[in-house]
Amino acid sequence: MSERITRPQIPMSEMTITPGSACQGCGAALAARLAFKALGPNVIRHGIPCCPDSVTKTPRAGSVFEGGGAMLTGTSRALKALGRTDVKAVAFFGDGGTYDIGFQGLSGAAERNENVFVITKDNEAYMNTGNQRSSATPKYSRTSTTPIGPKSRGKDTPKKNIPFIFAAHYVPYVATASVGYPEDLIAKVNYAKDIEGFKMLIIQAPCPVGWRFDPAKTIEIARSGVQTGVWPLMEIEHGETFKLNYKPKELKPVSEYLKPQARFRHMTDAEVSDVQEFTTNRWESLVKSDESGRIII
Amino acid sequence: MSYEVMVGNKAAATAVKLAKVQVASAFPITPQTTITQYLSEMYAEGSWDFDFVNVEGELSSQVVVQAASRVGARTFTCTSGPGLLYMHHPMQGTGSGRLPVVMAVVHRGYKGMQPDHSDLMSQQWTGWGHQYVEHAQEVLDSLLMAYKVAEDPRIRIPIAVGYDGYVLSYTAEPVEIPDQALVDSWLPPNKPIPSILPDEVDPSTFARGWGGGDPQMPWKIHHEAILKIEDVLKETMDSFEKTFGRRYGNGMIETYMMDDAECAIVAMGTIAGTCKAAVEKMQKEGKKVGLIKLRSFIPFPYNDFKEWAKKLDGFAIVDRSICPGKGGPAFGKIRDALYDMEERPKLLQFHAGLGGKEVRTHDFEMIGDKILNYVKGGKEDQITWV
Numbered sequence: 001m002s003e004r005i006t007r008p009q010i011p012m013s014e015m016t017i018t019p020g021s022a023c024q025g026c027g028a029a030l031a032a033r034l035a036f037k038a039l040g041p042n043v044i045r046h047g048i049p050c051c052p053d054s055v056t057k058t059p060r061a062g063s064v065f066e067g068g069g070a071m072l073t074g075t076s077r078a079l080k081a082l083g084r085t086d087v088k089a090v091a092f093f094g095d096g097g098t099y100d101i102g103f104q105g106l107s108g109a110a111e112r113n114e115n116v117f118v119i120t121k122d123n124e125a126y127m128n129t130g131n132q133r134s135s136a137t138p139k140y141s142r143t144s145t146t147p148i149g150p151k152s153r154g155k156d157t158p159k160k161n162i163p164f165i166f167a168a169h170y171v172p173y174v175a176t177a178s179v180g181y182p183e184d185l186i187a188k189v190n191y192a193k194d195i196e197g198f199k200m201l202i203i204q205a206p207c208p209v210g211w212r213f214d215p216a217k218t219i220e221i222a223r224s225g226v227q228t229g230v231w232p233l234m235e236i237e238h239g240e241t242f243k244l245n246y247k248p249k250e251l252k253p254v255s256e257y258l259k260p261q262a263r264f265r266h267m268t269d270a271e272v273s274d275v276q277e278f279t280t281n282r283w284e285s286l287v288k289s290d291e292s293g294r295i296i297i
Numbered sequence: 298m299s300y301e302v303m304v305g306n307k308a309a310a311t312a313v314k315l316a317k318v319q320v321a322s323a324f325p326i327t328p329q330t331t332i333t334q335y336l337s338e339m340y341a342e343g344s345w346d347f348d349f350v351n352v353e354g355e356l357s358s359q360v361v362v363q364a365a366s367r368v369g370a371r372t373f374t375c376t377s378g379p380g381l382l383y384m385h386h387p388m389q390g391t392g393s394g395r396l397p398v399v400m401a402v403v404h405r406g407y408k409g410m411q412p413d414h415s416d417l418m419s420q421q422w423t424g425w426g427h428q429y430v431e432h433a434q435e436v437l438d439s440l441l442m443a444y445k446v447a448e449d450p451r452i453r454i455p456i457a458v459g460y461d462g463y464v465l466s467y468t469a470e471p472v473e474i475p476d477q478a479l480v481d482s483w484l485p486p487n488k489p490i491p492s493i494l495p496d497e498v499d500p501s502t503f504a505r506g507w508g509g510g511d512p513q514m515p516w517k518i519h520h521e522a523i524l525k526i527e528d529v530l531k532e533t534m535d536s537f538e539k540t541f542g543r544r545y546g547n548g549m550i551e552t553y554m555m556d557d558a559e560c561a562i563v564a565m566g567t568i569a570g571t572c573k574a575a576v577e578k579m580q581k582e583g584k585k586v587g588l589i590k591l592r593s594f595i596p597f598p599y600n601d602f603k604e605w606a607k608k609l610d611g612f613a614i615v616d617r618s619i620c621p622g623k624g625g626p627a628f629g630k631i632r633d634a635l636y637d638m639e640e641r642p643k644l645l646q647f648h649a650g651l652g653g654k655e656v657r658t659h660d661f662e663m664i665g666d667k668i669l670n671y672v673k674g675g676k677e678d679q680i681t682w683v
Contacts (some may be wrong), residue, residue: 042495044368059498061367063360064387070357074320074364074372077348081319082369087495105360108353 001235001243002175002191005063005183010216011037016193017140027205027222028053028121030179032092035119035203038189043088046071048102051128054120058241068097069105080115087194091118095136096126099160110198117192118200123160123207131210135160139232139278140271141263143210149264158278163236165297166200173199176225177233179206180222184233184245192268204231212262221260226255229283230275236295244290254279303501305465308433308472309336309375309401312440314345315480316399319370322350322361326380327410328462333375342674359384359391366396366455369489371444374398377462378405378416385420391455392424393519397447397487398426398455399440403466404566408489411653414463414566414618418594418626424519426456426526427567427595433470435545436460438537439592441475441484442548443507445533448487452529454522461567462627463653475541484539527596549598551590552605554580558587562670563627565591567650568617568656575661586665588611591627602634611643613668615683624680649683656683 022029032054036045051064063071068091075089096118098106109116125143126132133143135156140154148154167174172195177185185203191275192199206222208215225231226246233245242265254276258264267275289296301313309332313321325333333351340349352358355376362372366610376384381402385538391398406413417427426446430439435457443456460466492498530548538544545551550570554576555561564572569590576588589605589612591598606612616625621627628646635641645668660683 044493044495059495060494061364061493063363063390066356067360067363067387070322070352070360071364073350073352073357074361074366075321075368076322077350077361078365078368078370078372081346081348081365082368084368084494104353105357108357109354112350173416175664 001237001241002187005187005190007183010034010182010186011075013037013057015039015041015058016054017057020054022054023209023215025202025218026051026053027179027207028094028123029220030218031121031203031205032056032148033261034179034182035092035201038055039088039090039193042086042190043090046075046089046091048093048097049128051123052096060183065097066101067105067151068093068102068118069107069109072118073109073112073114076115084285089116091116093118093120094128095120095122095124095134098122099162107169110166110200111173111279112169113197115196116198118184118198120190120202121202121205122202123205123210125207125210127207127210136162139275140267142266143263153271154266164297167197167236167239171198171200172196173235173237175201175235176231177201177203178222178226178231179203179228180219181233181246188235210263213260217260221257224257228252228254229279230254232283232286234286240294242289242293242295244286247287251280251283251286298476300471301474302469303433303472304467304469305329305436305460306331306403306467307335308437309440310339311472311474313373314339315475315477316371316441316444316484317345317481318347318373318461320348320350320362320365321373322352322358323375324352324355324358324380326355326377328405328412328466329375329377329380329401331466332401332403348464355380355383356387356579359387363387363391363396364393366391366398367394367489367493371448371487372398373400375401377403378407378410381420384524385423386426388420388423393515395453395522396455397453397520399443399447400455400457401436401440402457402459403462404459408652412463413653414459415457415649417457418618418620420457421595421626424454425521425595426454426523426593427459428456428593429459429591431567431570433465433472434543436465437472437474438543438545439542441480442530442533442537444638445484446526446529449529450490451525452522453490454526459566464567474646479540483536508572524596527598527600528592528681530593542588545592547601549593550601551592553590555586555587555589557585559585559609560613560665560672561587561589561605561609562613562615562661562664562668563589563591563631564615565594565627566617568615571656571658573659575658576666578658579662579665584665584669586669592639594627596629597634599634601680602631603638606635606638606642609642610672611645611668613645613647613664615647615649615664619648619651628677645671645677646680647683648680
């Protein structure tokens, strides 16, 4: 498990080149800035179609949208063949390339326990093409393909539990992080980068344009996601060992997270209660897992 | 040098071993399957530094070799029919990326599992070099030559070598295996251009992204690089013969009994071998017809067909694939090659061997008789389904 760090331990050197091409208040650009700081220069960054969140001072490999896992595999195997295992094959993918179109290849890479590091900036919809729903979109969220109308209340199913799905591949390391908790995010990158085998970090990256909130509030939204238990910060090793990294005595009500985001503005009190119940139940099970140190589903 | 009786798929795997491929990746599909088994056995033996990635689908196998080639490893993948269609999307990136991947395509048609050339023919727009071969020895030799050509700094283009499933993939023939030392000296290790390693990479590529420059220019450069394969393949065929004592025409085409021929049958793949037997028989009977085996479909041997057109009265062109509504691809390209000539030979189009339909020597005799009759002014159908 990662070791806690303090803010002064965050590296000063920047790997991202500014100005980037991201929107104001982009959570994904911040996720890239933090993650690549911790990774340092000796990486090949792998990209597939996603928001153009950032440009980093690293060589860059690209391939087809559905090919992320295989691309990392090829790079990692070739680096081994050439005796260059000092170089790390790192992905910076979106939720589409992780949860959906890229899922098969990533599942294959995880099952083969390829020596790769997958970092996902999860902004909970296909933001690059204009906020269409993905399987990372939470229930009731309004997107351009789940509009609100007499027959639709937004997305009608919950967000896919991707950390647990990848943990079920028994890979060395799966964790979640949030741009609202940079020390935790960097600590996890520091820990994961030197693990041999498949490691994955899913970073929740609020998107002011798609989630529809004031771009100045990105960090507030990210923090409230964690504090309400909607986006729990956790680590899972070998599909078994479990740790919650943020565990308040009491969770804040989910309405604090939902209210400032216009994507949830249409929600009725009953729908908010539905999300609250789902979140509370899930949180209780995570706390049990954390207390026993092992996943209890 | 040694001999072994082996099936076409083992000849392909043997070429992978001789070329000391560093990273291979494939997903099993009939009739390519046994290549993946041979490669797995080679990995288990560990006789050279070889990594074989058993992926979860063909698309991933193409992306694995694409990425490994970009880092600088020598790579190999292989597939058949539907598997090739599944990897269509990343094949574009391997082509555009100018990555010298070599792939064996063990032909399998779409309508059923038997061989025809529609799988590889459907990939003409992916920016690869495409070759069609006839027998197990040619599979081994062509794959070795494919590395030499693909990795040439003047080329840097991926090459697909196609051979018919079952009749070649699962049929045993005696194959001469070249000495490893000889292959090592003839085929030096691959050198990546440019490097993607952090300590070697050109920093100007960091901010590579959308837009900038003439969007058409990459297509022009890519097209011109593929055209250069013609000269490099011919040069490689000469050096291959010098080193290993075998050759297959000039690499682009291989001719058989064409010295006194007035007409040529044009065929590709294993049925070209059947045609050789038919041509021998016909020439004994005084019929002046020979064979032009079309080996390289991309780039297309325009120059060779123009040269032969000056000497011949007619071509009978046999396509083992069809673009429905458009016709046989080899027929179309040959007619295209001859358009600018003042005097053009006569052409007949034949569809044969589609869906694995058997093509026998007497079919080729019929084809030969038709073209000989046609050039003498006889009446023949423009298109014949054999």
